[in-house]
Amino acid sequence: MLVLEDGRTFRGEAYGAVGTTVGEAVFATGMTGYQETFTDPSYHRQVVVMTAPHIGNTGINAEDRESGQVWVAGVVVRDPALRPSNWRSQGDLEDGLRRAGVVGISGVDTRAITLHLRDRGAMRAGIFSGEAARASHEELLRTVTGSPVMTGAALAAEVTTEHPYVVSPPEGTPTRFTVAALDLGIKGRTPALLAARGVRVHVLPSTSTFEEVLATEPDGVFFSNGPGDPATAEHEVELLRRVLDARLPFFGICFGNQLLGRALGLGTYKLPFGHRGINQPVLDRSTGRVEVTSHNHGFAIAWPEGLATDQPAATPYGPVSCSHVALNDDVVEGLRCHDVPAFSVQYHPEAAAGPHDAEYLFDRFVAMMEDTSAQA
Incomplete structure (x- = not known):
């Protein structure tokens, strides 16, 4: 479940690691380059909504990383690839996110989320899966609103x-x-x-x-x-x-x-x-x-x-x-x-x-x- 700071909620499927994550929800409009995005330290403490509907098609590899780790706080995708297909692929994106402990969500309307963020502005958000998603909406929202804001953050x-x-x-x-x-x-x-x-x-x-x-x-x-x-x-x-x-x-x-x-x-x-x-x-x-x-x-x-x-x-x-x-x-x-x-x-x-x-x-x-x- 994706819960935004203003209370709007999107239900989907667990993607990557299972658990809880919070951060600033932002959207990225690139149709390619998801691995570079997720390993860019500038995305530290951000939940990234990918506007391109298909993510993970080309897998991941050791060459396209921009740092030594995945820095995004969370990942939001609409339609993840069932299997990677590229001659440079060395692994599956979801497996990589799972190993990195990055909580994500798939199967949500990323276009609706993007329009919401465009109209309301970037805001705090939380992704909850597994046992964490069983909590009440009020409790999940308190977790989101209790997280740090980006203004004033020294990172x-x-x-x-x-x-x-x-x-x-x-x-x-x-x-x-x-x-x-x-x-x-x-x-x-x-x-x-x-x-x-x-x-x-x-x-x-x-x-x-x-x-x-x-x-x-x-x-x-x-x-x-x-x-x-x-x-x-x-x-x-x-x-x-x-x-x-x-x-x-x-x-x-x-x-x-x-x-x-x-x-x-x-x-x-x-x-x-x-x-x-x-x-x-x-x-x-x-x-x-x-x-x-x-x-x-x-x-x-x-x-x-x-x-x-x-x-x-x-x-x-x-x-x-x-x-x-x-x-x-x-x-x-x-x-x-x-x-x-x-x-x-x-x-x-x-x-x-x-x-x-x-x-x-x-x-x-x-x-x-x-x-x-x-x-x-």
Whole structure:
């Protein structure tokens, strides 16, 4: 049984592990990439409703994981595959969720749930199966409403790496630059794409100090995607300000974009139902091109009130432009600083899953490090 915070209930079949789970109910619109979604640390403490009706068709494998574990709190699907059918498949999705202890539900009207969340906004939810589902509706609803909300949640420390590690360029690719990457919930494909461009990536815990960042002798600094409310990330924001003060080239993705905004003095706010999926149109204002992009964010940057997003905003670090904008709802999807070497995007240029329209941003980061190095 799926119980939403506002009392609406959906009955279905147990899927994955049997038991109880609670989290923020959100919907993801991708028709593919469920394994990447479920292993993305940004989905920590979220119950993910998959809008595509058929899930599990291609099974799971060891290559498509974006981290070492399944991070979603729960999974909601309409019509799970009876058996996987793909030459790359190494196992069944439901078996994988069961081994990971992830409680899910199938056989529910995911279209109705999605429309409800779109109209009412993301909300807390619980999935109950087995003995847990025998409790009264009132008791189940109390469990849901007693669970934590996402606003004010500091989650980076729960998903970050415990120890630093290094991702080096593949054999035959010369090392050109070194980047210190703060792991706020980083996906595996991100350092891999940097490494493919000749960048040695030092992945650091979210609690790292500026001195620990400098100890890697970085040519640039990267802040990753991650879960939670950016307003809680005071340590990370202060660290980023020191990076900007040192004029180290900076690139941020998703949570990293929100933290750049806060470091510059901009605010952040919670979106009604967020952007999640692999088909979100974004305009790159520097080129006029529209990119189809991968998203997973429930918070966004608040542009200064009364100022159009096509006008630069004044900050303590000089002007900053809204470099990218979401075409569905005009949400700020990227920042470009004019006076310091820093930029960021709200979406996921590393995709995983999703289109590769925005991979050029990794080249832009490398070019920024080249320019800064040439000026030194």
